[in-house]
Amino acid sequence: QIVADHAEKVITVTELAAQLSVSREHLTRQFKEETALTPHDYILRQKLLLACHLLKETPLSNKQIALRLGYDEPSHFTRTFRRIIHMTPSQFRSVGTIPMGWRAASPRTAPAPSR
Secondary structure, eight states, X not given: OHHHHTTTSOOOHHHHHHHXXXXXXXXXXXXXXXXXXXXXXXXXXXXXXXXXXXXXXXXXXXXXXXXXXXXXXXXXXXXXXXXXXXXXXXXXXXXXXXXHHHHSOOTTTSOOOOO
16 A cells, blocks of 8 residues: 555655565565565556556656656656556557556556566
8 A cells, every 4th residue: 555655756665664664675575475576566567557547547748747656767767668568658648558467456466567
């Protein structure tokens, strides 16, 4: 829930661990055991899921979405989006659909972002 509440902010695994009063290593180990994702991958997935919704449901520009999600450089957002979603944000806005496994799936059943 903390990650979902902070999808529009920059939150690191270290900050997340501190909020939960556990070490970064413990959080990573437990999180991966429970979800099959690293905390970093889960945070990234939540940001991209929000980006998908914003691209489809708002008139915000790619730059505005990138800045809203905490990316300093819109080009970094575009590269990350393309690497994970396999199309640019502009292409997604035109023809993409939100990844099925990401819509309502629990972290355990959702596909891990590809690297």
